Amino acid sequence: MTGRHIKIFATGGTIAGKAGSATGREYTPGQIGVEELLAEVARLDLPARLFGTQFASIGSEDIGPALWHQLHRACVSASAEDDCLGIIITHGTDTAEETAFLLDQTLPTAKPVILVGAMRPADAVGSDGMRNFANAVRVAADAEAAGRGVLLVMSDHIFAARDVRKARTEGVDAFRGFPRGPVGHVTPTSLEWFGAPWRTGEALRLEFHQNMPKVIILYAYAGMPGEDVAAAVRSGAKGLVLAGFGQGNAPAEVRSALAQAARTGVPVVRASRVDQGLVDRELDDDANGFIAARALGPPKARVLLQLLLANGISDPVRMQAAFDRR
Incomplete structure (x- = not known):
């Protein structure tokens, strides 16, 4: 693998979900594999080469220590590659804040690691997944994303892992940040940061352990x-x-x-x-x-x-x- 690129680690979630009906309420998460996702994304003419790995095809309510271990190990390996610009993890929204925070506390923070999801499945009216993904690529490819720790991108907002939480059960604008609100605004054609990087040069905070205490x-x-x-x-x-x-x-x-x-x-x-x-x-x-x-x-x-x-x-x-x- 050569050339500057972004790694995509797919875990499932609503962003990869299908309802079988554009107006149906019920859906199954994790139905779209990473290869199908990247084939769809290829038509968007995004400013980066993307390489994907499928880690799971589940809703994030089922994500726990075993998958965290896999993701952590993969992020460490990818961040050590000179040609890797950043990492995007597709993830269900229910526990995205926990995965983001865990990785934020245990990964070197030089390269951007972005979690992205969706509130509506891929075949629903008004699906938000592709826009959120395109926004995440723009963030991961931006040089100024470095030194900001792990981020979550949803609904044109960029949140820091420390601040972000899911605050609504429905609607695409489901995430909030506290004590800071969004740390940036992103669309498929623009990106604006609301401040300077806050983790530049900071050493690893805590070592990751696969078997953590109850x-x-x-x-x-x-x-x-x-x-x-x-x-x-x-x-x-x-x-x-x-x-x-x-x-x-x-x-x-x-x-x-x-x-x-x-x-x-x-x-x-x-x-x-x-x-x-x-x-x-x-x-x-x-x-x-x-x-x-x-x-x-x-x-x-x-x-x-x-x-x-x-x-x-x-x-x-x-x-x-x-x-x-x-």
Whole structure:
């Protein structure tokens, strides 16, 4: 393989889905293989050579550690190729933020790695997949994409992995960013960045581990008993993330059970079930041994806690520092 190119790693998702009807609601993800996708893309006259590999043909609700390991290994290998401009991963939207964040924390960030998906299957009226893909190619081929970590491209927006989350169940404009909104705007014919690269020259953050510790998210609800915490610990959880009320709050019984878990060496991160907002440290966090998730929602807080534990980082002070700088 010679010449400057972009690697495409396909995993399935709605971008590769078919409904069999232009107006049907139900569809099956991952029906279009990467070769068929690239054949369709070839007609768009995009400014880059593309080479594809099919890793999976599934909805992203079924993506987990095994596929993360494959993608991580492939991204490391591709980024070491001098002629590789960047990497695009086609991915379902349900867990795209988790895959993006995991790779962002564990990959060298010099070359762009772009996740892209769709909210409508390929044969639906108003399908957004091809436009999103064309936009992702434009981003991956742009020299100024380097040093920005892993990105997600959807609906003409470019999001950083740290910020992005799926905020709507339908509609093509389904993703939001917090604390930053989009970091750039892209169309098939234009690209504008809203700031300078923020990860230039930064070393690898955390080593990837295929077998990461079990971390459970506990979703707070009115009347939640402390037994929910004890049950999670008994199940083998090595860490807990509270998707709490407001700024990471929970009933007194639950907070007491979480503090007990932290005293026995099970790290506890307070996050929020609210759509956006910071979860800052509280006065009781030192006494309880809790970690504040800051800007990370529960899914990303879980990924980061897994990575920290896998890298031998269990001290609450060091863990809090990691959450503060994400």
